[in-house]
Amino acid sequence: MKGWLREYRLFWQEVWRAYHTTGAILPSSRSLGRSLARYVGQADGPQWILEVGPGTGAVTRCILARMRPEDRLDLVELNERFAAGLRQRFEAEEPFRKFQTQVRIFHMPIQQASENQPYDLIISGLPLNNFPAAVVQEILDKMIRLLKPGGMLSFFEYIGIRKMKALIAGRADRQRLREIKAIFQELFRQSEKRRDWVWLNTPPAWVHHLQPQPNHLPTSPARG
Ligand SMILES: C[S@@+](CC[C@H](N)C(=O)[O-])C[C@H]1O[C@@H](n2cnc3c(N)ncnc32)[C@H](O)[C@@H]1O
Numbered sequence: 001m002k003g004w005l006r007e008y009r010l011f012w013q014e015v016w017r018a019y020h021t022t023g024a025i026l027p028s029s030r031s032l033g034r035s036l037a038r039y040v041g042q043a044d045g046p047q048w049i050l051e052v053g054p055g056t057g058a059v060t061r062c063i064l065a066r067m068r069p070e071d072r073l074d075l076v077e078l079n080e081r082f083a084a085g086l087r088q089r090f091e092a093e094e095p096f097r098k099f100q101t102q103v104r105i106f107h108m109p110i111q112q113a114s115e116n117q118p119y120d121l122i123i124s125g126l127p128l129n130n131f132p133a134a135v136v137q138e139i140l141d142k143m144i145r146l147l148k149p150g151g152m153l154s155f156f157e158y159i160g161i162r163k164m165k166a167l168i169a170g171r172a173d174r175q176r177l178r179e180i181k182a183i184f185q186e187l188f189r190q191s192e193k194r195r196d197w198v199w200l201n202t203p204p205a206w207v208h209h210l211q212p213q214p215n216h217l218p219t220s221p222a223r224g
Pocket of ligand 1: 021022023024026027028052053054055056057058059076077078079082108109110111125126127
């Protein structure tokens with residue numbers, strides 16, 4: 001079966017099986033992937049890059065396209081089937097195969113990732129707007145702790161998604177969305193460097209590029 005067909009089939013299976021954590025109806029488009037990978041390869045020295053929630057590897061492919069031989073990429077994926085699919089791609093499918101020695105795949109929630117390896121870049125595909133506000137805060141704190149000072153965090157959300165969800169949400173869910181909005185607004189106020197509008201994606205998306213300050217946020221337990 002062709003690579004893209006296998007990719008879409010696995011993605012749709014997981015949309016039905018695990019919508020809450022998959023949080024999308026299609027893998028990200030090339031345009032969205034390129035925007036998320038904007039800062040890959042943009043440094044004098046080697047970069048340590050972390051992709052959180054790579055799914056079937058749609059964004060991973062765009063990261064690899066910009067990676068240099070001295071760069072390293074870690075992938076942290078919660079869903080066992082996506083992690084297995086990625087391992088298979090890196091073993092057997094070009095262009096993934098030729099990056100095998102530069103990439104590590106971890107099957108775990110990002111909340112449990114080791115904090116021994118600081119990253120220059122973190123690229124997240126997590127559907128944060130699906131999660132409870134406390135989990136959103138916990139994940140953002142974790143990603144910020146994982147960044148080197150001056151490192152960049154890039155993540156996307158669908159344009160207007162919270163407003164649309166709020167139209168059909170019950171009271172508790174509207175409150176949850178308001179809390180997430182407040183978390184994002186504070187984060188953007190302090191550290192958003194750039195926002196891309198990506199129209200060529202289903203649905204269109206904003207990509208937020210943040211450069212958090214070392215003393216930013218942490219509300220969850222500090223590194224130790
Ligand atoms: C919207 S999909 C994005 C997939 C891919 N990056 C793309 O853009 O096509 C979200 C991905 O995040 C993963 N995910 C959700 N919660 C996670 C967590 N706490 N830690 C790591 N991965 C998670 C899901 O399993 C899924 O692969």
